[in-house]
Amino acid sequence: MTVALWCILIAICLPYLCIGIAKVRGGYGLRHNHDPRGFLDSLEGLGKRAYAAQLNSFEVTPAFAAAVIVAHLAGNAELVTINVLSVLFITSRLLFIICYLADWAILRSLVWFVGMGLIISFFVVSV
Template sequence: MPIAFWCVLIAIFLPYLGTSIAKFTGGGFGPRQNHDPRAFLAGLEGYRKRANAFQLNSFEVTPAFAAAVIIAHVVNNAEPSTIDRLAIVWVTSRLLYLIFYVADLALLRSLAWFAGMALIVALFVVSA
């Protein structure tokens, strides 16, 4: 299986890294909060609130990334190694996005987001 497909699997699970930071660092989440975890997450502040925002953003962008990877492979105009590299860099951009989001480095976070979106576009461009 191509590396890019493994990157799609990683992308599917990346949101849960954000929610784990939001729920399980700093305490406060337990069996009682698990009855209504969305209410718990909505009441967070600081880095935990930003980690939850990363989770939500990840659920929004992952389908576009997955589609770009699959389309790039189906069209078969790009070298598989190029697709793999773009996918790896996309995952890296998302990890940086998480780090910058949690650290409240807004400009760097936005740059990482734009880089990720540019990589999705790049996957389409190399396939054209």
């Protein structure tokens, strides 16, 4: 397995890190287990931002996974390039989550654009 393929697994796991933060911060307990989505909708502050980061992570992960797989299948990009782009993407996602939790909205948006640029880069290097 390449580093890039391991990064797909990391990207798949990142939303669960976010939701863990949301549930811990929101005082989630077994009493909320009957309606966990209702509980998440009631969050405020850090918990709400962690939940939003989780949703965004679920939205972007399929695009990242597809980009990595396309780059591997196209065979035109150097493996080291694909691996570096993957690590940079995961780094951008971690920074995105940190910015979301810290409520740094402008920086968060800039980091999001960097991540999207990295996804596009997989296709560009695969030509």
